[in-house]
Amino acid sequence: xxxxxxxxxxxxxxxxxxxxxxxxxxxxxxxxxxxxxxxxxxxxxxxxxxxxxxxxxxxxxxxxxxxxxxxxxxxxxxxxxxxxxxxxxxxxxxxxxxxxxxxxxxxxxxxxxxxxxxxxxxxxxxxxxxxxxxxxxxxxxxxxxxxxxxxxxxxxxxxxxxxxxxxxxxxxxxxxxxxxxxxxxxxxxxxxxxxxxxxxxxxxxxxxxxxxxxxxxxxxxxxxxxxxxxxx
Numbered sequence: 001x002x003x004x005x006x007x008x009x010x011x012x013x014x015x016x017x018x019x020x021x022x023x024x025x026x027x028x029x030x031x032x033x034x035x036x037x038x039x040x041x042x043x044x045x046x047x048x049x050x051x052x053x054x055x056x057x058x059x060x061x062x063x064x065x066x067x068x069x070x071x072x073x074x075x076x077x078x079x080x081x082x083x084x085x086x087x088x089x090x091x092x093x094x095x096x097x098x099x100x101x102x103x104x105x106x107x108x109x110x111x112x113x114x115x116x117x118x119x120x121x122x123x124x125x126x127x128x129x130x131x132x133x134x135x136x137x138x139x140x141x142x143x144x145x146x147x148x149x150x151x152x153x154x155x156x157x158x159x160x161x162x163x164x165x166x167x168x169x170x171x172x173x174x175x176x177x178x179x180x181x182x183x184x185x186x187x188x189x190x191x192x193x194x195x196x197x198x199x200x201x202x203x204x205x206x207x208x209x210x211x212x213x214x215x216x217x218x219x220x221x222x223x224x225x226x227x228x229x230x231x232x
């Protein structure tokens with residue numbers, strides 16, 4: 001794709017509000033009215049602070065780049081609903097992410113997080129948080145503040161899950177496959193008194209069938225079955 005083709009992309013984005021470009025690096029100028037931007041697989045190492053100028057943006061996809069950090073200015077994107085950052089080299093999030101009040105989907109799969117990112121409890125409309133394929137070792141008590149419906153923590157190094165996760169008011173799906181969990185590491189309160197109707201724990205250090213012996217398993221199965229029937 002030559003410069004003329006990129007120019008055509010830019011001109012078209014002015015009309016549609018959508019810009020997608022793969023394998024060409026970060027364009028020097030983009031129009032401020034963009035609502036959807038996909039810059040996946042562009043070897044982008046730095047996201048400039050000017051990203052905060054795109055006040056109409058609703059979807060930003062930056063999968064499979066080389067980002068090690070994000071500018072705090074990303075918090076200015078008050079209309080952003082979808083932020084996809086899979087396959088980068090992120091280890092933490094700026095505090096500005098907590099200001100994305102419209103955010104519904106935050107996907108951070110395949111990065112280098114060693115700790116569960118903080119400051120996400122202010123995202124009152126967050127539906128899906130994907131932190132799979134990182135290096136997270138524990139699910140901390142702070143997770144109680146999250147409003148997410150689904151949290152994906154598959155393929156991490158988690159050996160500790162705080163019982164506070166059971167107090168997440170909207171959490172229905174908790175994915176913990178392929179971690180380092182013992183059966184005793186599963187908080188009984190997730191089974192007895194949470195809203196979770198799908199707890200996925202295959203590929204840990206115990207046989208899934210042994211969960212049947214845990215207190216509250218029958219209560220959990222009632223929620224699981226009710227949800228399954230709803231979508232049947």
